[in-house]
Amino acid sequence: MRNAVFWAIAIAALAALPPVAQALGQGFYIDLVRRIMIFAIAAVSLNLILGYGGMVSFGHAAYLGVGGYAVAIFAFYGVNSGPLQWAVAIGASALVALAIGAVSIRTSGLYFIMITLAFTQMLYYLGISIEEYGGDDGIRLKSRSQFPLLDLNDGVQFYYVILVLLLGCVYLVHRIVNSRFGMALRAAKSNEARALAIGFSPYRYRLTAFVIAGAMGGLSGALLVNHTNFLTPDYMHWTRSGEIMFMVILGGMGTSVGPVLGSFALLLLEDILANWRDPRWIGEHWQVILGPLLVLAVIFFRRGLAGLFQKNDAS
Amino acid sequence: MLLEVRQLSKSFGALRATDRVDLDVEDGETLAIIGPNGAGKTTLIGQLAGNLRPDAGAIRFAGENITRLPAPRRARKGFARSFQITSVFPEFTALENVALAIQAHQGSSFRFWRPAMRDPALMDPARDFLRQVGLESRAHAFAANLSHGEHRQLEVAMALAGRPRLLLLDEPMAGMGIDESLRMIELLRTLKRRQAMILVEHDMDAVFRLADRIAVLVYGRVIATGSPEEIRTNAEVKKAYLGEDA
Numbered sequence: 001m002r003n004a005v006f007w008a009i010a011i012a013a014l015a016a017l018p019p020v021a022q023a024l025g026q027g028f029y030i031d032l033v034r035r036i037m038i039f040a041i042a043a044v045s046l047n048l049i050l051g052y053g054g055m056v057s058f059g060h061a062a063y064l065g066v067g068g069y070a071v072a073i074f075a076f077y078g079v080n081s082g083p084l085q086w087a088v089a090i091g092a093s094a095l096v097a098l099a100i101g102a103v104s105i106r107t108s109g110l111y112f113i114m115i116t117l118a119f120t121q122m123l124y125y126l127g128i129s130i131e132e133y134g135g136d137d138g139i140r141l142k143s144r145s146q147f148p149l150l151d152l153n154d155g156v157q158f159y160y161v162i163l164v165l166l167l168g169c170v171y172l173v174h175r176i177v178n179s180r181f182g183m184a185l186r187a188a189k190s191n192e193a194r195a196l197a198i199g200f201s202p203y204r205y206r207l208t209a210f211v212i213a214g215a216m217g218g219l220s221g222a223l224l225v226n227h228t229n230f231l232t233p234d235y236m237h238w239t240r241s242g243e244i245m246f247m248v249i250l251g252g253m254g255t256s257v258g259p260v261l262g263s264f265a266l267l268l269l270e271d272i273l274a275n276w277r278d279p280r281w282i283g284e285h286w287q288v289i290l291g292p293l294l295v296l297a298v299i300f301f302r303r304g305l306a307g308l309f310q311k312n313d314a315s
Numbered sequence: 316m317l318l319e320v321r322q323l324s325k326s327f328g329a330l331r332a333t334d335r336v337d338l339d340v341e342d343g344e345t346l347a348i349i350g351p352n353g354a355g356k357t358t359l360i361g362q363l364a365g366n367l368r369p370d371a372g373a374i375r376f377a378g379e380n381i382t383r384l385p386a387p388r389r390a391r392k393g394f395a396r397s398f399q400i401t402s403v404f405p406e407f408t409a410l411e412n413v414a415l416a417i418q419a420h421q422g423s424s425f426r427f428w429r430p431a432m433r434d435p436a437l438m439d440p441a442r443d444f445l446r447q448v449g450l451e452s453r454a455h456a457f458a459a460n461l462s463h464g465e466h467r468q469l470e471v472a473m474a475l476a477g478r479p480r481l482l483l484l485d486e487p488m489a490g491m492g493i494d495e496s497l498r499m500i501e502l503l504r505t506l507k508r509r510q511a512m513i514l515v516e517h518d519m520d521a522v523f524r525l526a527d528r529i530a531v532l533v534y535g536r537v538i539a540t541g542s543p544e545e546i547r548t549n550a551e552v553k554k555a556y557l558g559e560d561a
Contacts (some may be wrong), residue, residue: 180431184424187415190404195366197402198477199390199419208425 002309006257014163018156030159036267037162038223043247045216050245051253052177053209054189055137058113059100059120060244062212063093065127065236067221072231073133075141082145082152089222090215096123097214101207120236127233138232145226152226162223166260169216174256174293176212185209186254250297252304261305269293316375317342317511318481323372325358332358333369333540334535341480345512347522350532351555356515357399360485363513364396365389380436390419395479399486399515401466405459409450409469412458413441416476444472448502462493471502481511488518500524523547531555 014033021029022255041207042064070089074080104115128136143160147180152158164289188195188202195202225231234240243266251262273286320338324331332355340346350356361367363374365386374382381389390396405410414437418424421436431437445451448468453461461469468486474482486529487503488496500521503512507525516522522529524542529546531539533555539546 175430176427178430178432179428180418180424180434182427182428183415183431184420187404187407190406191402193366193398194402194404195419196366196386197390197396197398198416198473199387200424201385201387205424283418 003257006309008129010166010257010260015160018159022156027155030155032267032271034155034159034162035224035227036263037159038220038227039247039267040260040263041162041166041169041220041223042217042244043251043263044166044173045213045220046244047248047253047255047259048173048208048216049206049213050248050257051258052054052173052182052189053185053206055105055151055210056113056245056283057104057116057210057213057241058238058245059116059241060213060217061236061238061240062096062120062123063217064221064224065123065233066093066242067097067218067223068225068231068235069127069133069221070218071145071222071225072139072141075143075145075266076133076139080143080146082147082150084223085145086219090218093221094215097211097217098207101214105203105210107208112198117238117241120241121238124233124236124238127236134232136233138230138234141194141225141229141231144229145222158226165223169219169284170256170260172216176209181205181208214272246294247253250294250301252301252302252306255304255306257309258304258306265297265305266294316340317344317377318513319373319375320363321373321375323362323369323374324357325362325367325369327358331397331535333362335372336532336537338530338537338540340511340513342480343508343511345507345514345525345527347514347526347529348515348532349516349519349522349529354532355535356532357485358535360396360483361416361516364394364483387419390477393478393480394483395455395474395477395481396483397467397470397474397485397487399489401463403458403461403466403469405471406457408455408457409445409461409465409472410438410441410454412469413444413472413476414438416473417441417444420477441476444476445503447475448472449498462496463490464492467491467495467499468502471499471506475506479510481513482506483515485515486517487514488516488521510515512531 014078016031019029021027042060046060049057070092071085074085100116100119104112107115133139150157150161150255162230184200185205188200192202247262247266250266252258269290273289274283276282316339318340320336323333323336325333348356358367362369365384369382372379376392376394404415408533409504417437417440418431444453445454448471450465450468450472453465458469488499491499496518503525514525526543528540529543530537531546531552538555539549539552
């Protein structure tokens with residue numbers, strides 16, 4: 001019930017934001033929330049494997065990168081068809097996730113973390129080494145993805161496209177985790193020996209979830225490159241993976257509202273602190289403030305920000 | 316013969332934990348495996364359940380060689396187990412725990428859309444199994460919040476939910492009070508004959524009340540097999556095992 005109330009308010013607020021921001025002459029906020037929602041999609045996808053699957057993937061930025069490169073490379077050769085670009089972005093990310101997952105899911109614990117990190121670093125250095133597509137400097141997107149009936153150059157239209165996709169991803173993950181597939185995935189996280197004993201083979205379910213999450217991450221990469229009009233290998237930097245993971249943990253792992261709350265909390269806080277002008281040093285060294293705040297948040301909100309909404313649940 | 320174990324052997328270094336073990340279990344029969352601590356019961360169960368690989372020997376189940384089959388595949392063939400130490404899904408309710416076991420038994424879980432917990436094909440039998448073990452009043456309690464005795468009841472319900480042909484019970488009375496033990500013995504008595512059972516148990520009262528046959532394991536070897544009466548009067552068993560505490 002509380003979840004339903006949360007989503008009703010969140011959807012209303014997000015839908016109302018562009019006209020309100022424009023009326024107040026604060027169009028900047030449309031841009032900011034657009035960016036936050038793109039990261040929220042990445043966090044929602046990571047939550048599927050981290051929160052529900054128990055797979056601590058420290059390489060989720062890989063799919064942002066693959067999705068971003070898919071769009072940017074097509075655009076580089078003058079192919080601007082949105083449906084084609086995005087389909088390839090999603091498909092390529094799914095394939096990369098299949099390859100990474102097939103190897104890494106055979107391990108667990110610290111090894112799993114290190115292997116997913118290592119694969120992502122490989123892709124990062126691959127991005128740096130390809131001079132054709134800008135190498136270290138990155139590559140400018142000459143044109144945003146083109147869709148019939150839609151114009152992503154219109155900031156408000158683009159905003160609503162992202163909002164609809166975010167809600168779609170949240171709903172998709174919600175359906176998945178409550179389906180038979182999701183039950184098997186969560187059971188394997190809850191007690192692997194038990195899951196094996198009743199006849200589940202966790203590997204298949206984990207790998208499938210990993211691929212779904214990768215595909216969704218690729219979508220957010222395609223959106224992000226359209227949002228920034230610029231792609232650099234930094235999309236895949238390990239700090240980016242850490243940031244997405246932090247959104248999930250801060251918001252609340254294994255909850256539907258958690259990753260969305262976490263992305264808004266982290267990126268809004270970042271924005272507020274980075275633009276702080278009085279005293280000036282806060283804006284200049286905002287990380288010094290953000291770090292301890294995040295540590296406190298993790299200590300005091302054991303179940304993430306989502307725990308604030310679901311206090312009465314038995315656990 | 317439902318289960319045939321032949322010359323099963325497993326060593327850890329110089330220790331022969333399982334030493335050329337032969338066992339037979341017929342359909343519907345209850346075989347108890349007893350033995351002093353360190354006799355190799357846990358190692359034997361591990362191999363039967365598919366968590367440990369034997370060095371030599373064969374396990375045939377329903378006419379099929381399952382010696383190298385991993386645990387989930389054995390479970391799907393009708394070989395269910397419960398654990399010595401409680402093993403349930405703590406974040407799920409009792410009802411969901413049983414539903415998970417039914418779901419695993421029904422085969423592929425590659426269904427992504429319909430909510431599993433509103434699927435009558437899972438929930439109706441799940442409620443039924445909870446009723447059979449006397450846990451229906453706790454259906455919506457999280458497994459983490461159940462008492463020890465209730466956990467064991469839940470484990471039996473989960474094992475039954477796989478509609479097993481053979482139920483491997485690893486010390487089902489471990490850690491139970493007298494009342495809980497008696498209730499568990501009664502429960503297992505009602506389940507006898509419905510499927511074969513292998514019962515590994517220290518509680519001799521339970522063993523003699525439930526078993527059709529008893530195998531005595533000492534230092535990894537089966538030193539005697541027979542009816543409860545035969546085992547009670549077997550001199551070698553008395554010396555090696557029963558003599559210690561009786």
